[in-house]
Amino acid sequence: MSQQKPNNFSKWYLDTIQKADLFDYTPVRGCIAFKPDGYEIWEHIQEEMDKRFKETGHRNAYFPMLIPESFFQKEKDHIEGFSPELPWITEAAGEKLEERLALRPTSETMIGHLYSDWIKSYRDLPVLINQWANVFRWEKKTLPFIRTSEFLWQEGHTAHVDEEDARKETMQMLAIYKEVVEGLLAIPVYDGQKTPSERFAGAVDTFSIEAMMKDGKAVQAGTSHYLGTKFAEAFDIKYLNKENKHTFVHTTSWGTSTRLIGSVIMVHGDEQGLVLPPKIAPAQVVLIPVGPWKKNPAIMEKLDEIFAALKAEGIRVRLDDSDQSPGFKFNEWELKGVPVRIELGPRDLDQNQCLMKARDLGDKVAVPLESIIDSIKKELETMQTRLFDKAKAFRSENSHTHIDTMDQLEQHIAESELNETIPGWILAGWCGEDACEESVKEKTKFTTRNIPFNPPATKHTCIHCGKEAKHTVWFARAY
Amino acid sequence: MSQQKPNNFSKWYLDTIQKADLFDYTPVRGCIAFKPDGYEIWEHIQEEMDKRFKETGHRNAYFPMLIPESFFQKEKDHIEGFSPELPWITEAAGEKLEERLALRPTSETMIGHLYSDWIKSYRDLPVLINQWANVFRWEKKTLPFIRTSEFLWQEGHTAHVDEEDARKETMQMLAIYKEVVEGLLAIPVYDGQKTPSERFAGAVDTFSIEAMMKDGKAVQAGTSHYLGTKFAEAFDIKYLNKENKHTFVHTTSWGTSTRLIGSVIMVHGDEQGLVLPPKIAPAQVVLIPVGPWKKNPAIMEKLDEIFAALKAEGIRVRLDDSDQSPGFKFNEWELKGVPVRIELGPRDLDQNQCLMKARDLGDKVAVPLESIIDSIKKELETMQTRLFDKAKAFRSENSHTHIDTMDQLEQHIAESELNETIPGWILAGWCGEDACEESVKEKTKFTTRNIPFNPPATKHTCIHCGKEAKHTVWFARAY
Structure with missing residues (x-):
């Protein structure tokens, strides 16, 4: 697949997952059926994730799928981010509902509402809960496994006494995601922080692991959010601290989804079809x-x-x-x-x-x-390691650390189009201004993936404005 | 709890599951949050069921939750049975949908549609698939775990070359349900066949396992349906047999749900609270x-x-x-x-x-x-057995096999009301006429639970009309 022309990649992907019998289209827009060989990959991911969640003190629960419209209004950024994608229940059992109910796109609001009742004292904290569930985002452009109107995921929702404890949790879960995605799916990822424009709607800070597909595009393979006291304030989640004072909790949320199934195909597959890492192969x-x-x-x-x-x-x-x-x-x-x-x-x-x-x-x-x-x-053991090493070598070949200006970037893209090679990822400096980030996106379709914790190099000037760089960032086209 | 007055039972149940922190109410009508101690009971049930499904050759898959309205129209009995309880999506992402989408109450229609594409030849059969999912039935009267608008369940959907093979599957899955409910939940059940009026909407034959709660009421703890060629005809699921002829498959479906959580509380609990069988205790x-x-x-x-x-x-x-x-x-x-x-x-x-x-x-x-x-x-081992034996003894004490006429039944009910005892279950003859069954229900609220495979006695006259009994049936009030 490293020889694959980028334009053929999506055709190859769709052909391959269909021939390998992983899924089927359905008459419901953007919703797929996960066939047994596709679903079993998810089961192996679930098993490994679930084990690690439990080892770190989390327990599973299940929350209602339907969310009253008024809940979304409570956190301003959250409603702005999600309202364009919501499907709505307006009738049930032959009657019109008084208030519309959304199919959950994520559960911060419902869980926020309940936690405000469950959490009373510092003795109740931390609350460490995870949910395995289906969620809905009515996307315009869909792609099996990678972006579907209904998908399966896990969403962790935790509440803590203070920022320090909540941030520790946020980082712990990101580390678990990295371990599982690298160890089980043999997909190397960069862990790092999202820029403000790419943050989860309602988060103070979003962290992600980012993976490179064989067409050089990025997949956000997992995210972990520090939500600060934003949802606590919106839903009035307070506890009585040791000094007997009412205090807002600090919350986190974190998720991985069935898009990991698509990622494992796009990272390891070749001209003959799927190549599955032994640990997750049905x-x-x-x-x-x-x-x-x-x-x-x-x-x-x-x-x-x-x-x-x-x-x-x-x-x-x-x-x-x-x-x-x-x-x-x-x-x-x-x-x-x-x-x-x-x-x-x-x-x-x-x-x-x-x-x-x-x-x-x-x-x-x-x-x-x-x-x-x-x-x-x-x-089986050596193949698991070999696939990871190959994917890492591929990522390294297609990660460019010497592109420092827009001219260089545009030339790099023009060359890759001419030669029918993949443009890959660009490690570049960024001044921290939304405008620069936005302009790079408009001109090149490259978006900021994350600010990696351990970048392979450190950049000193913004790729767009040339001013001093505040961050060294991965830029890439993304799914 | 055997001393418990029947009228206090539902109060006891609600108090107990709330104090034990198994669930919470939510602002969405009839939808509960499954808290960790409640959900973990389900996880233990899932683990055991899933193991047995896989041992018998089944694989898991996942199907879309949203079902186009037109799908329901294809099987007449099915739509009649389910349409009064469906919630509907009418808008998504700011636009009105051309066709309403129902939240699945069960997945025969979506799966029937897909199987018609997946099944081509006798070589493709049997198809043995199970799904773990959330489902919706917008019920008027709800009770946490036992009957909720959204609940969790597994639904098996299989397709076979002929009736014999499909009926074998139907019975095999019923037997697995009995083993798990008796062995894991320590709940004794009667396996048997449902009467036509109590059949699943669209089934040729429905079989169930029925459990007695401590208030003497019955819970249908699992069902397994032989669907004949009804869904195959409605969705055109045909295969080319060895003689090269297009033939309808015979299908089955079978399910158990989170109502088992409620059942285990209602069977084993006492004045002090929950009594959990060791195998499923968090x-x-x-x-x-x-x-x-x-x-x-x-x-x-x-x-x-x-x-x-x-x-x-x-x-x-x-x-x-x-x-x-x-x-x-x-x-x-x-x-x-x-x-x-x-x-x-x-x-x-x-x-x-x-x-x-x-x-x-x-x-x-x-x-x-x-x-x-x-x-x-x-x-832990002896307690598991002891709880099962106790529940069996309780069921035996409250199973009445000497009531053969409506007069006797009405007198029995009057006495139990007077003495504040539980009326329990009645083993009685039934002529096979819907009218007799319906009349017993109207007069006493006793419904047919099932026609047990191994009744403790055989009845010769219909409890209602006195004519010759075709079946020996368990009658009880039910959840």
Whole structure:
């Protein structure tokens, strides 16, 4: 895919996820059906995230999906940010409702309303709650998994005695997101702070992890917000502190969504289809009999044995004994991104070996049958690391740290268009003025992704106005 | 609670679940917030159900929540059954929609539409898919957990080559429901078939598991439907069979919901509050220091040690070292239904023992500290069984198998009202006529629960008309 022309990327993406049977379109605008192979990727993400949330003291809860219109009015920035995208319930059970109910785009308002009742004393704090739920944002332009009218996510909502504690939480959750996205999805991310214009509607500070897709565009893969006392003031969430004084809580919220499914495809996929990191692949290993295997029952006996042994190890394995040709099967399972393929035919069996093919490598290797389980386990581990390293190398190749003026940027973009290469990300200085950020966006469609905590270089002048840079920022086109 | 006057039951229920902090009311009509201790019960149910669904070859998927109005028109019985309860989206992102979208009350229509595209050949069958989701039924009368406008559930939707295979699936899932509800929630249920008037809207046959609450009323704890080819015909779901002929699939659907949370409270709770079966209790064990424990650091050291050992065993344990009095703590944790309480004070420590109290038994027992972990594990197991046995005995006491006429039934009800006892369930014959069933309901508010597969007796005459009984049926008042 590094050879892929950028214009073909979205066609490749849509073809690939459809052929791999991850989703289907539906008659409801912008809403997709998550088919089992697509949904299972989400289940593996959920499992890992949920484990880490619980290890850090969070508990799950569930809040109503419908939000009264008046709730949105309480936090000015919040309503401005979300009202253009809300679907509304106006009738139920044959009657017109007195007040319209929105389908939640996020739950700060409903949760704010409830927390104001649940939180009375410093003894009740911190409140550390997460919710797994569906949310709605009626977007104009949609793309399966990446941006859909209905999507699935988790949203954490916490309340704390003071700013210090709330900021610690905000950073802790961002760190967990980075660990899971890098460790489980093998997607390298930059963690950093959003500029004010890219903040969550109602946040004091928004932090994000940003990932580079194979077309060089960015995906915001997770966000963590320090909300200050804004929602506490809007919903009157106060506690009695140790000095017996009523005090506003400091709140946070943080979320990751099913757009991670789309990201993992866009980061690792290739011309043959999906390439799934072993940790999240619905099938990690596929066993395929080859040659005149039907005449030789020992082949299937051996494969059954390997199948059982892998299953016993907790490895997700499929055995494809259908009537299709081996070549057809190879294609099909490559398309689905299965990390490891094992082929066994009569000649292999005679030599007490089988062939093993890692999805992301060109060559098959002969592996002795006696150590096959260990070989597979090792390959799954090394492939997980290899995919991460490859993605990191790709990101590095396409991150540009020597573009310091608009002229240089526009020339870089013109060249990449001419050569049909991807423009990638630009690390550049920014003076901190909204106007400069906005102008870069207008001229180039590059937006600020985040102000990375650990930038690969430090910039001293604003890419737009040339004045002193307050921040070193990642600029990129984004999904 | 067996002593409880029936009229006080709903007050007891509402008080108990509120004091135990399981839920909160919200400003949206009939929608509750599931607080962590309530939601965690659902998480344990989900985990067990999901495991069994997957063991039997099912996979999870996710379908859009919004359903176009025209979809409901396609299956006549279905729209009749559900249309009175639907909330409608009529506007989104500032524009009026061309077609109204309902919030799903269940997903047969959306899934039927998609399956007609996904299923082409006998090779695609069976399709075995489950969804975990929120659903909406705008009910007039609501009760937290038991009947809410929005609730959480799982809905399985499968498609099969023929009736035999689909009916096998219907029965298999009903059996799984019975195993989980009896084994995990310690709630005995009767499995059986619903009468036609109580069928799911659009089903050929509906089967249910029915549970008796402590007020003698019934809760339908799970349903499994054989849908025949009704939805296949409505949505044109056909496959090419081995003889190359286009054939309608046979479909099933089956569901259990968060009403199980309410059921477990209503089956096991007592005057002191919740009594939670160990397998689903958010906290299985609570450790409480007693006596002058703050002066004796060895107490907390020992409790910390027990805490760590229980955690290592995967047991959900809390240590309450707050400043409240032991009596206050005992009440609080009893209210929350924690199965096992351990008390440790200086005198206990001197004797190398602690006190153990099972939530459902009156007496504390002294347990040697050296075998404390084993004692706790054993108590959790025996309590799980004991709660099931108690619930079964209660059900047996309140199941009446000698009432064979309307006179006897009306007299039985009058007596129970006079004595302030619960009328319970009635096993009676039924001729099979809707009119008889309807008349029993009008006169007594007793409805048919199901036609049990294994009734404790067989009835020969219809309780209403006295003619020959076609079925032996459980009649009860129901939630």
